[in-house]
Amino acid sequence: MTTAILYDPLFLAHTLAGHPENRERLESIITALDKSGLRDRTIAIPPRPASREEVGRVHSPAYIDLIRHLAESGGDTWDGGETYVVRASYDAAVLAAGAAIRAVEAVLAGEADNAFALVRPPGHHASAGAGEGFCLFNNVAIAARAALAAGLERVLIADFDLHHGNGTQAIFYDDPAVLYFSTHQWGIYPGTGWVTETGHGPGLGTTVNVPFSAGVGDSALAAAFDAVLAPIARRFRPELILVSAGFDAHWSDPLGSLLATITGLTGLVRRLVALAGELCAGRLVLSLEGGYSLDALGAGVCASIRALLGEAEADDPLGPPPWPERRDDALLARVCQIHGLPPLKSL
């Protein structure tokens, strides 16, 4: 398989010293990529900025203008310093959204089988009229709307970031053309994504949440993908799979308490590669979201790219968590029941 990588140094210019979502995240990925030799085996596609029309399919004109104005006037922070804009942030955010769109274009045009947009700022907490949780523009949502504008009728977004993608859920909550599936840790930011949040109106049933409690690891995440995502995806029949690829569910991440390993997270990517192959001619686009353990982030992205390339499983340099992981089959059984899926067999 051929895999495209979309990256631009402008993504480093959006940064704030002392903030966990800073330029070092992407620098660690680039360093790991350079050491891995994967650059020679992937296709580098330069991102392009998203147009105002493209961003405007998701975000309100007033919000787009606000972010641009904040950047032009030197920057600002809100949410108690959680979310920030610096002078380069508007251009970086527009390019991040454009990278996700360009990745979709590349996959739809057959320039590559699949793609990974290595972008900052992340996007899945940004809603139509507000940025929060380190996110300014919702890259994956903007890419999904671009795919629909290009003529696709059904897009699946799978989100394995530690956190619930509240922005993505809100944007597509009543939209039957986009199915949003998320695994996340319950009881932390942003506080949304309970099992009973399933969509609204014509979008009822196209929001699927698996909110795990702390201590759940690889086995539970894999079961969520096998028992919930796979049958839901087969029922939905997507023409493209987009992925909010965050690596903060890793056990070493300072922001959460899920216990995934690099091998486990990569196993989720392998499942997505297989589902895309089965359902939509392999069309799969990953876009970077969170991940705040720099070692796990670099290793996780490289291992994910190996999975996109169809390579056999690689070593996990960080190994298993130092604590035992739990299962949460009762939660999975409830999600299956809510979404009319076959009951959980003994997993």
Ligand SMILES: [Zn+2]
């Ligand atoms: Zn996250």
